[in-house]
Amino acid sequence: MTAEPLIELKGVRFTPDGASRPVLDGIDLAIGRGEWVLVMGPSGGGKTTLALTLNGSVPHLVTGQFEGEVRVDGRVTTSTPVAAMATTIGMVFQDPDGQIVHETVRDEVYFGLENLRRDRSDIMVAAERALREVDMLDQRDAEVMSLSGGQKQRISLASVLALDPEIIVLDEPTANLDPQGMRDVFDVIGRIRRERDVTIVMVEHHVDELADVVDRLVVVDGGRIVHDGPPARVFTAVAPVAERRALWLPQVAEIVHALDAAADPGRNGTSGDALLPMTVEACVDDLDRRLRADPRQVARELPERGRATAGDGDSAAGPRAVDPILEVRSLVYGYDPAKPVLRGVSLTLDRGGITAICGPNGSGKTTLAKCITRINPPAPGSIFLDGQDVTRLSHADLSAEVGYVFQNPDHQFVADTVFDELAYSLRVRKLEEDEIRERVERMLGLMDLRGREEESPFGLSVGERRRLSVATMLILGQKLLVLDEPTIGQDLARSEALFGILDELTRELNSTMVFITHDMRLVADWCRRTVVMADGVVEYDGPTSGAFVDADLLARAHLIAPPVIDVSRGLRARGHDVSYDAITVTELRAFIDRPVEPVSA
DSSP: OOSOOSEEEEEEEEEETTOSSOSEEEEEEEEOTTOEEEEEOOTTSSHHHHHHHTTTHHHHTSOEEEEEEEEETTEEGGGSOTGGGTTTEEEEOSOGGGTOOOSBHHHHHHHHHHHTTOOHHHHHHHHHHHHHHTTOGGGTTSBGGGSOHHHHHHHHHHHHHTTOOSEEEEESTTTTSOHHHHHHHHHHHHHHHHHHOOEEEEEOSOOTTTTTTOSEEEEEETTEEEEEEOHHHHHHHHGGGHHHHTOOOOHHHHHHHHHHHHHOTTOOSSSTTOOOOOSHHHHHHHHHHHHHHSTTOOSOOOOOOSSOOTTSSOOTTOOOOSSEEEEEEEEEEOSBTTBOSEEEEEEEEESSEEEEEEOOTTSSHHHHHHHHTTSSOOOSSEEEETTEEGGGSOHHHHHHHEEEEOSSGGGGOOSSSHHHHHHHHHHHTTOOHHHHHHHHHHHHHHTTOTTOTTSOGGGSOHHHHHHHHHHHHHTTTOSEEEEESTTTTOOHHHHHHHHHHHHHHHHHSOOEEEEEOSOHHHHHHHOSEEEEEETTEEEEEEEHHHHHTOHHHHHHTTOOOOHHHHHHHHHHHTTOOOOSOOOSHHHHHHHHHOOOOOOOO
């Protein structure tokens, strides 16, 4: 980098108050003006803390032992008040509700400018420009709490843009958004970056939408920068150890790397100096060349799918139940009786397995979960658990059979330490302390929380708090477990590990898991059945493959199918006989790796 960097960190080390080890452990980083830098790494690796150093929140607001220097646009953050950095660097966090302070959109965007004592006419002009840039000008008089999650995140971004900062730092800004909302926010950020020439630093796990648009990828692990460079080069370098580094690879890169690794297990990266693809088109080009180079690869079909297909007789009405554990019949519910959130939901779940519930923000997914677990009061319609009306069960009896992992893990913590949080529900049930300790130790290991037993749950990272919240329910071994966005803030390795645990429990205990999520790749990999909700009704209930190949359904439900489906279609367009759309990397490999007889002369 020849020009003087806009952001520079030198030898930054930080150990928060109460922590036994540094969260940042020798960070050196320089970012130039106008760059878009993506920061990735394992949960708890230091990404959020790194972001908070950039405007001085660390160490001014998040206190602890700080060493080194952070210089932003010539100013040293440790000697500059956080408020004084507001016009230079704007921060957008994971949860928009955590940073919204006013009731109306207009007042929210005015707020920062008013605190800077700007002239009224200047405030109006700056706010209008910012709202137009995030496509929210028509909602300027709306109440913020009436907006969807994606709209709220746009308002948070507009509030920052109104201050006209040179740098925008975003910490997982799409974590709570449906797939289309995520794509919309990324598109808005990209457009703002081009039009304003601002510098973007973004912490994010989602890479399929970003890999080919950001300038740099910085990988943070254990409080240190372990990779820094153009995304294609970094992803290619980390691919052989991606699972160990707990990184999500772009799925198109994952496809090609999986083929290379299968062909030569000792190979590091792709053959020669080739880089892994970052786009669907580049992936299709690579696979097309491979197939045409092999004389055996002639007009063949994928082996029969292991999962059920959309033609099995299931539909939006739902599959036929064989051994139902849960039945929801014509359920209607609204927090405001005049505006029902659920408008006649009917659903039957068979015992065992993992079922995904997907749909746009505000479609009623979480409301349905809270009705099933009776967090919400009884409503018109009926819910039966193992044939028993849940309204006739005591809360104690119901909680012994049904668990609910909240969308926000902080809403369910009741103890002062991680150990006591895990032990709490077991002690309520008066289990022996030896058994309690045995169960707690097992969960600490499964959730990678060993060594954190005596820390406060609220002192953990977002990802660690999420794993703890899941563990507090898994430890009870309930027959039905509803998990509301359990992988938010989780890296690849821990997301896969969590689903491995859930899958094991469904088989060992014949437990039933309901997984509310926006993560379509995990749905494709782990869930045979998917329920799609939109506008308070069930739009689809059947095999996951059927949901992903219905373009109209995806559009109505704000869902985006995994990129591997577009790769399947791209190969078919090139003349390869891919008989249906593969929805996982494993399925696509089954086509490419399938042994075939040599073509006769």
